[in-house]
Amino acid sequence: MVLLKAENITHxxxxxxxxxxxxxxxxxxxxxxxIGPNGAGKTTVFNIMxxxxxxxxxxxxxxxxxxxxxxxxxxTALGIARTFQNxxxxxxxxxxxxxxxxHYSGTKYTPIEALLHAGRYRAEEKRIRAHSMELLSFFSxxxxxDELAKNLPYGMQRRLEIVRAxxxxxxxxxxDEPAAGMNPKEIDxxxxxxHWVRNEFKLTIIVIEHQMRFVMSICERLVVLDFGTTIAxxxxxxxxxxxxxxxxxxxxxxxxxxxx
Amino acid sequence: MKARLWPIILIAAGxxxxxxxxxxxxxxxxxxxxLIYICINIILALSLNLINGYMGEFSVGHAGxxxxxxxxxxxxxxxxxxxxxxxxxxxFAVIAGGVGAALLGLIxxxxxxxxxxxxxxxxxxxxxxxxxxxxxxxxxxxGARGFLGMDKLTTLPVAFxxxxxxxxxxxxxxxSNYGRGVLSIREDEIASDLMSVNxxxxxxxxxxxxxxxxxxxxxxxxxxxxxxxxxMFDIIKSTDILIMVYLGGIGSIxxxxxxxxxxxxxxxxxxxLEIWRMVIMPLILIFLMLxxxxxxxxxxxxxxxxxxxxxxxxxxxxxxxxxxxx
Ligand SMILES: Nc1ncnc2c1ncn2[C@@H]1O[C@H](COP(=O)(O)OP(=O)(O)OP(=O)(O)O)[C@@H](O)[C@H]1O
Ligand SMILES: [Mg+2]
Numbered sequence: 001m002v003l004l005k006a007e008n009i010t011h012x013x014x015x016x017x018x019x020x021x022x023x024x025x026x027x028x029x030x031x032x033x034x035i036g037p038n039g040a041g042k043t044t045v046f047n048i049m050x051x052x053x054x055x056x057x058x059x060x061x062x063x064x065x066x067x068x069x070x071x072x073x074x075x076t077a078l079g080i081a082r083t084f085q086n087x088x089x090x091x092x093x094x095x096x097x098x099x100x101x102x103h104y105s106g107t108k109y110t111p112i113e114a115l116l117h118a119g120r121y122r123a124e125e126k127r128i129r130a131h132s133m134e135l136l137s138f139f140s141x142x143x144x145x146d147e148l149a150k151n152l153p154y155g156m157q158r159r160l161e162i163v164r165a166x167x168x169x170x171x172x173x174x175x176d177e178p179a180a181g182m183n184p185k186e187i188d189x190x191x192x193x194x195h196w197v198r199n200e201f202k203l204t205i206i207v208i209e210h211q212m213r214f215v216m217s218i219c220e221r222l223v224v225l226d227f228g229t230t231i232a233x234x235x236x237x238x239x240x241x242x243x244x245x246x247x248x249x250x251x252x253x254x255x256x257x258x259x260x
Numbered sequence: 261m262k263a264r265l266w267p268i269i270l271i272a273a274g275x276x277x278x279x280x281x282x283x284x285x286x287x288x289x290x291x292x293x294x295l296i297y298i299c300i301n302i303i304l305a306l307s308l309n310l311i312n313g314y315m316g317e318f319s320v321g322h323a324g325x326x327x328x329x330x331x332x333x334x335x336x337x338x339x340x341x342x343x344x345x346x347x348x349x350x351x352f353a354v355i356a357g358g359v360g361a362a363l364l365g366l367i368x369x370x371x372x373x374x375x376x377x378x379x380x381x382x383x384x385x386x387x388x389x390x391x392x393x394x395x396x397x398x399x400x401x402x403g404a405r406g407f408l409g410m411d412k413l414t415t416l417p418v419a420f421x422x423x424x425x426x427x428x429x430x431x432x433x434x435x436s437n438y439g440r441g442v443l444s445i446r447e448d449e450i451a452s453d454l455m456s457v458n459x460x461x462x463x464x465x466x467x468x469x470x471x472x473x474x475x476x477x478x479x480x481x482x483x484x485x486x487x488x489x490x491x492m493f494d495i496i497k498s499t500d501i502l503i504m505v506y507l508g509g510i511g512s513i514x515x516x517x518x519x520x521x522x523x524x525x526x527x528x529x530x531x532x533l534e535i536w537r538m539v540i541m542p543l544i545l546i547f548l549m550l551x552x553x554x555x556x557x558x559x560x561x562x563x564x565x566x567x568x569x570x571x572x573x574x575x576x577x578x579x580x581x582x583x584x585x586x
Contacts, residue, residue: 050454076456090447101444105456107437111465114436115429168456
């Protein structure tokens with residue numbers, strides 16, 4: 001079944017065309033990669049899918065609903081969650097609160113019940129807390145529940161971002177350079193982790209990544225962007241031998257592991 | 261259990277004292293007046309802390325909301341009610357003042373959807389100035405001369421009661437789904453929106469609640485002084501409230517109580533110094549910003565103000581997570 005269908009997405013920043021005529025058809029439970037040199041427009045595609053930017057033109061159907069023009073929180077409520085290229089945790093809040101905040105749209109009590117701590121407040125808060133703790137234990141992070149997010153080590157913060165995204169109960173998970181700043185060993189573990197998460201939570205996943213080894217080995221399909229245009233699409237083997245890609249991306253000696 | 265019992269004992273003792281002090285004349289009237297001022301200032305500081313401390317915006321027009329509450333409640337008790345019924349219906353007059361202020365809060369919340377930081381600060385500043393000049397130009401409420409005729413309905417128990425209500429309601433709000441939304445907006449608004457927080461709804465609620473209680477404080481203030489004029493609610497008054505918030509500590513209920521108390525007392529203690537007060541107060545503030553930029557309590561909370569449900573992350577067992585996601 002098709003989960004997401006992006007048609008002719010084009011986005012301009014002033015005069016700069018960051019994404020041009022982007023098309024994508026994503027089936028349920030797929031794991032695909034978006035690759036491309038720095039500034040190719042990968043993050044912009046994520047920002048459009050999640051409603052941070054409204055595409056200049058084009059349409060995205062997600063699970064039968066148009067998302068272009070919707071606010072980020074309503075798109076998240078529909079089932080698209082993401083992580084960020086630069087970690088964007090709620091750093092002065094506890095790990096538990098980071099997770100609880102991601103339960104916002106599923107919370108079933110009114111502001112009046114909140115102000116009086118009455119009605120469904122108690123039961124709902126217990127449920128949210130229990131789910132959050134379960135989720136944290138599932139990722140072996142329950143002992144950090146009380147810790148401020150900013151005090152976690154870097155790798156743990158990256159993991160927390162994924163857990164927080166999962167707390168919104170997504171169908172589609174967008175990971176923006178999850179391997180940035182990791183060493184080869186950590187990257188191996190991350191690859192296993194992503195596979196495992198996808199199966200456990202029945203997710204469809206799109207990853208943006210610079211590291212060829214990473215995307216080549218975990219993605220079933222790749223989309224290559226360059227200057228906002230899709231220059232190639234196919235399975236890793238096809239992409240590896242695509243002349244355009246070699247020229248635009250693999251041929252560039254300055255591709256580094258860290259991105260921005 | 262002990263932690264749960266102490267606040268209840270203190271509240272009960274506070275109530276008894278608030279009745280006993282005026283009844284038996286335990287403290288002279290001047291000291292009683294200062295106690296009431298402390299209560300009013302706690303309400304003001306805590307309600308502003310919701311916007312500036314918890315949500316991380318910078319509102320500088322809090323006295324504008326206060327004036328709305330003061331004028332509305334005063335008009336109700338003076339013009340609409342007889343002296344006898346005003347005494348009984350005073351709580352409703354105060355609530356009406358709060359509701360009026362909350363409606364204005366709704367209007368100020370709308371620009372906060374699109375702007376933040378400096379720009380929103382200017383919006384609130386303009387709001388404060390506009391409401392002051394509007395009041396100055398309405399002759400029916402005395403214009404620049406002011407409005408009088410209120411009975412002294414703000415007694416110590418009344419002020420104490422409203423302070424408790426404010427603390428309780430704002431605490432409840434902060435320790436709820438919506439309150440966590442407020443905190444997440446302070447931390448990172450875009451990430452917050454992307455984690456499904458309806459940021460518009462949260463901002464609207466925060467502004468409405470904050471301005472409601474500013475209006476309540478205004479109503480109490482008007483019926484303590486028995487005379488109000490637009491100049492009482494100018495930028496200087498707003499600055500006073502800001503100082504209380506930042507002195508006590510942002511994002512902390514205990515901080516706002518402390519800040520309001522210390523500042524009110526300091527103002528009184530330094531009163532004999534007259535104009536020098538205007539030198540000493542800013543100096544205190546400068547030192548504070550240098551050594552404790554988040555205020556005395558800055559983002560820390562006294563356990564008493566944290567609902568029991570929220571105190572410790574008692575770890576629950578792992579079960580049913582798969583079911584939850586299927
Ligand atoms: N908010 C913005 N305003 C103006 N231009 C922008 C904005 N965001 C991105 N751009 C520009 O759009 C283009 C695409 O940026 P984008 O961040 O999508 O690239 P990317 O493929 O994610 O690159 P990287 O690998 O470096 O993360 C770049 O030229 C960038 O400078
Ligand atoms: Mg990027």
